[in-house]
Amino acid sequence: xxxxxxxxxxRHALAEELERDTNVVVMGEEVAQxxxxxxxxxxxxxxxxxxxxxxxxxxxxxxxGMGIGASMLGVRPVMELMFWSFYSVAFDQxxxxxxxxxxxxxxxxxxxxxxxxxxxxxxxxxATHSHTPENVLANHPGVKVxxxxxxxxxxxxxxxxxxDNDPVFFLENTMLYGEKGEVPTExxxxxxxxxxxxxxxxxxxxxxxxxxxxxxxxxxxVLEKEHNISVEVVDLRSIRPLDIDTVLASVGKTHRVLIxxxxxxxxxxxxxxxxxxQREAFDELDGPIHRLATVDAPAIxxxxxxxxxxPNPQRVIKAALAAMA
Amino acid sequence: xxxxxxxxxxxxxxxxxxxxxxxKAPINARLTKEGKIELHRKMVRxxxxxxxxxxxxxxxxxxxxxxxxxxxxxxxxxxxSLMGANDHVITAYRDHGHAIAVGMETKPLMAELYGKxxxxxxxxxxxxxxxxxxxxxxxxxxxxxxxxxxxVGLAYGVKYKGLKGAAMAFxxxxxxxxxxxxxxxxxxxLWNLPVVFVIENNGYSMGTSxxxxxxxxxxxxxxxxxxxxxxxxxxxVYEVRAMMDVFLTRARETNRPSTVEIDTYRYRGxxxxxxDNTYRSKQEIEEYRRTKDPIQVFQERLLAxxxxxxxxxxxxxxxxxxxxxxxxEFAEASPFPTPDDIQKDVYWESDHPAERKxxxxxxxx
Ligand SMILES: Cc1ncc(C[n+]2csc(CCOP(=O)(O)OP(=O)(O)O)c2C)c(N)n1
Ligand SMILES: [Mg+2]
Numbered sequence: 059x060x061x062x063x064x065x066x067x068x069r070h071a072l073a074e075e076l077e078r079d080t081n082v083v084v085m086g087e088e089v090a091q092x093x094x095x096x097x098x099x100x101x102x103x104x105x106x107x108x109x110x111x112x113x114x115x116x117x118x119x120x121x122x123g124m125g126i127g128a129s130m131l132g133v134r135p136v137m138e139l140m141f142w143s144f145y146s147v148a149f150d151q152x153x154x155x156x157x158x159x160x161x162x163x164x165x166x167x168x169x170x171x172x173x174x175x176x177x178x179x180x181x182x183x184x185a186t187h188s189h190t191p192e193n194v195l196a197n198h199p200g201v202k203v204x205x206x207x208x209x210x211x212x213x214x215x216x217x218x219x220x221x222d223n224d225p226v227f228f229l230e231n232t233m234l235y236g237e238k239g240e241v242p243t244e245x246x247x248x249x250x251x252x253x254x255x256x257x258x259x260x261x262x263x264x265x266x267x268x269x270x271x272x273x274x275x276x277x278x279x280v281l282e283k284e285h286n287i288s289v290e291v292v293d294l295r296s297i298r299p300l301d302i303d304t305v306l307a308s309v310g311k312t313h314r315v316l317i318x319x320x321x322x323x324x325x326x327x328x329x330x331x332x333x334x335x336q337r338e339a340f341d342e343l344d345g346p347i348h349r350l351a352t353v354d355a356p357a358i359x360x361x362x363x364x365x366x367x368x369p370n371p372q373r374v375i376k377a378a379l380a381a382m383a
Numbered sequence: 384x385x386x387x388x389x390x391x392x393x394x395x396x397x398x399x400x401x402x403x404x405x406x407k408a409p410i411n412a413r414l415t416k417e418g419k420i421e422l423h424r425k426m427v428r429x430x431x432x433x434x435x436x437x438x439x440x441x442x443x444x445x446x447x448x449x450x451x452x453x454x455x456x457x458x459x460x461x462x463x464s465l466m467g468a469n470d471h472v473i474t475a476y477r478d479h480g481h482a483i484a485v486g487m488e489t490k491p492l493m494a495e496l497y498g499k500x501x502x503x504x505x506x507x508x509x510x511x512x513x514x515x516x517x518x519x520x521x522x523x524x525x526x527x528x529x530x531x532x533x534x535v536g537l538a539y540g541v542k543y544k545g546l547k548g549a550a551m552a553f554x555x556x557x558x559x560x561x562x563x564x565x566x567x568x569x570x571x572x573l574w575n576l577p578v579v580f581v582i583e584n585n586g587y588s589m590g591t592s593x594x595x596x597x598x599x600x601x602x603x604x605x606x607x608x609x610x611x612x613x614x615x616x617x618x619x620v621y622e623v624r625a626m627m628d629v630f631l632t633r634a635r636e637t638n639r640p641s642t643v644e645i646d647t648y649r650y651r652g653x654x655x656x657x658x659d660n661t662y663r664s665k666q667e668i669e670e671y672r673r674t675k676d677p678i679q680v681f682q683e684r685l686l687a688x689x690x691x692x693x694x695x696x697x698x699x700x701x702x703x704x705x706x707x708x709x710x711x712e713f714a715e716a717s718p719f720p721t722p723d724d725i726q727k728d729v730y731w732e733s734d735h736p737a738e739r740k741x742x743x744x745x746x747x748x
Pocket of ligand 2: 555556557583584585586587588589
């Protein structure tokens with residue numbers, strides 16, 4: 059199977075869907091001539107032309123609102139946010155318009171739009187550029203939220219997202235764009251809302267998603283070797299819809315849970331998970347649910363310290379040992 | 384009226400403005416007798432519908448806000464009367480007039496105000512959120528200025544699909560100060576999108592006059608985005624049509640966007656909750672009613688033209704009153720949605736379970 063980068067996987071998904079459906083258009087700042095701020099869209103302009111691959115001005119509320127309006131008419135825009143952090147200036151369009159028009163119209167309208175881009179810390183760009191808004195987004199009924207960790211998942215999930223008739227927010231990660239993985243040449247789709255057990259284990263369930271999947275897998279290897287702890291790593295892949303059943307099945311097996319997330323702790327995705335796990339698997343738990351999140355402060359710039367603010371393999375190991383104590 | 388100290392009195396010369404008698408503008412000269420009566424009837428139907436909704440509100444049948452359009456009817460009716468198959472409309476929360484102007488049935492409109500399941504949005508949107516995509520009417524939006532980028536998107540969709548049409552994106556004089564509106568202007572002009580931004584200038588944003596909210600003129604801001612702009616009186620439906628025809632035609636033919644400012648006035652408070660005694664005088668309202676009421680102005684015009692006579696005027700008015708009354712009866716007799724309906728119409732996928740492709744939980748408790 060070919061080994062490609064996460065970046066290429068996203069690009070291939072875009073290209074295949076652009077090829078398949080002429081209603082699909084890709085828009086965003088620097089996506090066309092500049093080949094993408096992170097080169098995700100490299101080559102698409104040359105292949106699909108300026109009507110399909112469109113450079114926008116720096117005008118997130120304007121162009122995302124425009125995409126939402128066009129989606130009401132059946133265009134399927136895939137809008138790139140250079141950083142998901144910039145969602146704040148388009149918040150009204152994303153979460154009042156895309157999320158609500160279906161409901162407020164009594165189901166007469168749907169918005170098949172995808173908004174995608176990186177949402178992560180770890181690149182020393184400070185507090186304004188390091189937001190991870192998946193919890194904020196998923197708080198809004200009407201939207202779907204996807205956070206892929208691997209090249210394989212990114213491709214299969216993005217293709218499903220583009221075909222989805224509801225607004226889908228797709229959160230990538232600049233730290234993962236260069237990560238490689240096996241991706242088949244033949245077409246495949248991964249349904250939204252389906253978690254993936256990335257490592258099978260029996261002593262502790264780590265529920266995680268996004269880049270923290272990689273940290274958790276690295277930690278799990280060490281925990282196995284040095285501490286004789288067998289860790290199961292459940293990658294949610296999709297935050298909303300949420301595959302809680304796969305999580306509960308794992309908890310039923312291991313009876314101990316650690317949630318690992320690149321989120322500020324207050325009302326995070328992990329908060330929701332912890333509520334659901336205790337509510338639906340209380341009797342399965344041999345101890346309290348543990349959580350490892352980002353240290354609760356705006357993203358620090360200082361490069362060596364930022365690595366300690368975010369979850370990392372060392373912090374995961376420590377948290378896992380605490381969860382097993 | 385003291386509402387426009389900065390208003391630019393010299394209008395940009397447009398073919399419409401060049402015609403003094405707007406009845407002679409080509410778009411109006413082409414009107415049949417029945418077409419003229421229909422314009423009048425629509426305005427009367429809007430007026431009577433809203434008066435009836437006000438009584439229902441006072442009788443506590445309606446919750447939340449109720450922003451009446453009374454006094455502004457010629458704007459929506461004039462603009463929407465020009466719509467072709469590929470023309471689209473989007474507006475803000477003062478949306479009853481536009482909904483009726485695009486042809487929505489009034490019973491579901493009243494039922495929506497009553498929060499009934501027979502409402503146009505099944506009781507899920509309320510007064511501020513009317514929608515009817517089958518009539519190219521895309522809301523009904525509660526956030527001031529937030530609908531304007533969507534309007535640009537409608538224009539983008541029309542153009543992308545290779546259709547010949549235009550979107551009209553309506554907003555108030557207060558909305559022009561929202562950033563999203565300016566972003567929308569820039570995109571529309573930059574990308575040659577067939578949208579006409581319509582500023583319904585009723586002189587006030589809630590209790591704040593134009594002079595206290597906006598620096599400089601309103602429509603003229605379009606010039607900064609290299610867009611054509613125009614300004615006209617909104618109490619004469621002929622004038623509204625004459626000007627809008629020019630701008631809509633330009634949008635459809637050349638994809639060039641534009642901004643038009645239509646001067647109008649609302650007789651009622653900002654919403655029915657506004658006692659309307661802090662920011663304008665009763666005389667100002669009376670003066671407008673007496674000299675510029677859009678229904679009165681057009682009625683006199685059509686009387687003079689011999690299109691209407693007293694008995695027809697009365698007949699139309701009676702029919703509109705009866706229609707309004709029937710909408711209230713319909714709304715009253717209709718059922719409320721049930722708590723089971725709360726989670727319907729949230730996701731396309733959960734509403735189409737047989738076609739659902741995603742897995743996992745979409746709803747939480
Ligand atoms: C973003 C936002 N801010 C404030 C409000 C509250 N609000 C609703 S309507 C309104 C006045 C708007 O005036 P204008 O744009 O002139 O429209 P009009 O009501 O005159 O039709 C205000 C302040 C809102 N709905 N949305
Ligand atoms: Mg106003």
